[in-house]
Amino acid sequence: MNSQLMRWLRLLSMLGFFAVPTLVVAQLTRSQQEEWLHTPAVTSHVGDITGDANSGRVKGDYRRYCVGCHGELGDGNGEVAQWLDPPMWPKPRDFQLAIFKCRSTPTGTLPTDEDLYDTIGRGLDRSAMPIWNVFTKQQRVDLVAWIKHFSPRWQTEKAGTPIQIPSEPEVTADRIKAGQDVFARVQCWKCHGVTGEANGPSAATLTDDQGRPIAPFNFTDGSRPKCGSTDQDIYRIFMTGLDGTPMPSFADNIKPDEAWDLVFYLRTLQPHNEFNGREREIAKQIGLKPLNALKLSQ
Amino acid sequence: MNAHHPQKFAAAMLVAILICIGAVLVGPKVNAAADGTITGSVKLNGTAPHMKGIDMSKDPYCVKANANNAPKLENVVVGSGGGLENVVLYISEGLTSPTESTAVQVFNQKNCMYSPHVLAMDVGETFKVETSDNTAHNIHPNPNPMTGNIPWNQSQPPGAPPVEKSWKAPEFIEVKCNIHPWMHGWFAVVKGPYATTDADGNYTIKDVPAGNYTVTAWQEVYGKQTQKVTVAAGGSAKADFTFQAK
Numbered sequence: 001m002n003s004q005l006m007r008w009l010r011l012l013s014m015l016g017f018f019a020v021p022t023l024v025v026a027q028l029t030r031s032q033q034e035e036w037l038h039t040p041a042v043t044s045h046v047g048d049i050t051g052d053a054n055s056g057r058v059k060g061d062y063r064r065y066c067v068g069c070h071g072e073l074g075d076g077n078g079e080v081a082q083w084l085d086p087p088m089w090p091k092p093r094d095f096q097l098a099i100f101k102c103r104s105t106p107t108g109t110l111p112t113d114e115d116l117y118d119t120i121g122r123g124l125d126r127s128a129m130p131i132w133n134v135f136t137k138q139q140r141v142d143l144v145a146w147i148k149h150f151s152p153r154w155q156t157e158k159a160g161t162p163i164q165i166p167s168e169p170e171v172t173a174d175r176i177k178a179g180q181d182v183f184a185r186v187q188c189w190k191c192h193g194v195t196g197e198a199n200g201p202s203a204a205t206l207t208d209d210q211g212r213p214i215a216p217f218n219f220t221d222g223s224r225p226k227c228g229s230t231d232q233d234i235y236r237i238f239m240t241g242l243d244g245t246p247m248p249s250f251a252d253n254i255k256p257d258e259a260w261d262l263v264f265y266l267r268t269l270q271p272h273n274e275f276n277g278r279e280r281e282i283a284k285q286i287g288l289k290p291l292n293a294l295k296l297s298q
Numbered sequence: 299m300n301a302h303h304p305q306k307f308a309a310a311m312l313v314a315i316l317i318c319i320g321a322v323l324v325g326p327k328v329n330a331a332a333d334g335t336i337t338g339s340v341k342l343n344g345t346a347p348h349m350k351g352i353d354m355s356k357d358p359y360c361v362k363a364n365a366n367n368a369p370k371l372e373n374v375v376v377g378s379g380g381g382l383e384n385v386v387l388y389i390s391e392g393l394t395s396p397t398e399s400t401a402v403q404v405f406n407q408k409n410c411m412y413s414p415h416v417l418a419m420d421v422g423e424t425f426k427v428e429t430s431d432n433t434a435h436n437i438h439p440n441p442n443p444m445t446g447n448i449p450w451n452q453s454q455p456p457g458a459p460p461v462e463k464s465w466k467a468p469e470f471i472e473v474k475c476n477i478h479p480w481m482h483g484w485f486a487v488v489k490g491p492y493a494t495t496d497a498d499g500n501y502t503i504k505d506v507p508a509g510n511y512t513v514t515a516w517q518e519v520y521g522k523q524t525q526k527v528t529v530a531a532g533g534s535a536k537a538d539f540t541f542q543a544k
Contacts, residue, residue, distance in 0.1 A: 096444075097444075108448045108451075187433070190434055190477045202357075207479075241451050241453075251452075
């Protein structure tokens, strides 16, 4: 009797032994990540500051400030993540997949160290990600290195080559009008709406790469764009796309000069802010009207 | 040693060189001549599931483009005699050398649908994404980046130039357009020669070197089935598959 029970127990423990490796394949383990921590790929450079993922302090910073949302394994499954409900509260970034919205690099490539550094310092408007300006520069650069040890992608891929942004031309009425034509031609309004109110015909059905609901940017309610508010930031956003979201890259379909026209037009859709005084003034002078939705959809 | 027999040495070298040249010239040709095929058909047993009609009313262009037909979802497309369309067939085991494909296939956005619904391709093979539509699409494949295939997302407004891409690893990758949420297709990335079933469920995998193989049939709803086949040099092996309707 007893020996038969023992045999069963042995069999069960053997099954357990084989079950464990299958789980390991499905998900990254902490020990894999610990190995990557000591590889040359897991470092960072922003300006003349070099980040160190083994600085001792960075582990403490991540534990204290980041782990609640982004999780011990960087998979975006921290304790708090369950309480964040998209589209109002986007889920925390999964550093294992290493797909990032805010990049200076083309769609489908890893961001630069500076891109990640900027996101930490800037925070992400309309999300639970605050502006981490309490950190010193060194702390932020260290965190960039730390973020990289969560994903195997940094071991095999290099960051993409940042897109070239030509110097900003002067805002003119012609450029704003040309920008409106670009807005109509590439059909930004399908999601963002003809007036930029995030109410285009496709707005309601948008989902991110994980199938979660996501809203397009509303230009009219005073929101700050997630990846930065300057003219250069806006240019970069539509020319690189926000990977992981429905926002595609327009790099193949908008020429650099036209891209500036579009930036100037988008400025006219926003309520007054520190960047768009000139654009709004010109739009008023020329009596710029929103696009005609009915005409566009024919 | 050879200094005493210079002619013998030269002759031996000449023979060696000729053998090398011969091997280079003849080697690939022998293979090409011996390439065989795997053919067969894929059928669905049972009642095909109902494919929902698509409401395209949010984009009047799409409605107009489909004025003469009622667009439906394409997850299961059954032709005459129960033939199952859009099934991908490939060699999952037994290939010894990599294949080289030079054809550039096209994945088109036409009438707010993907054509073809499933595009099979070899790892590393270049393909083109085109648009025939007078409405904006975004082409957004969503592979698992852990495989080595990295997701990307590009706009294709009317008149957009083709996007040329390839994939690094075998994977069945879902493709969608966020602007038109009903648009849904697949990039079926496999290693080696492949085929996709036609409207009657028939297929032929070409350029298969002689050998023993496992052939896999993949369908997006019903999953995978496998069969073992033997392809003789220049010969043709047969493998028919039947999926059971759920």
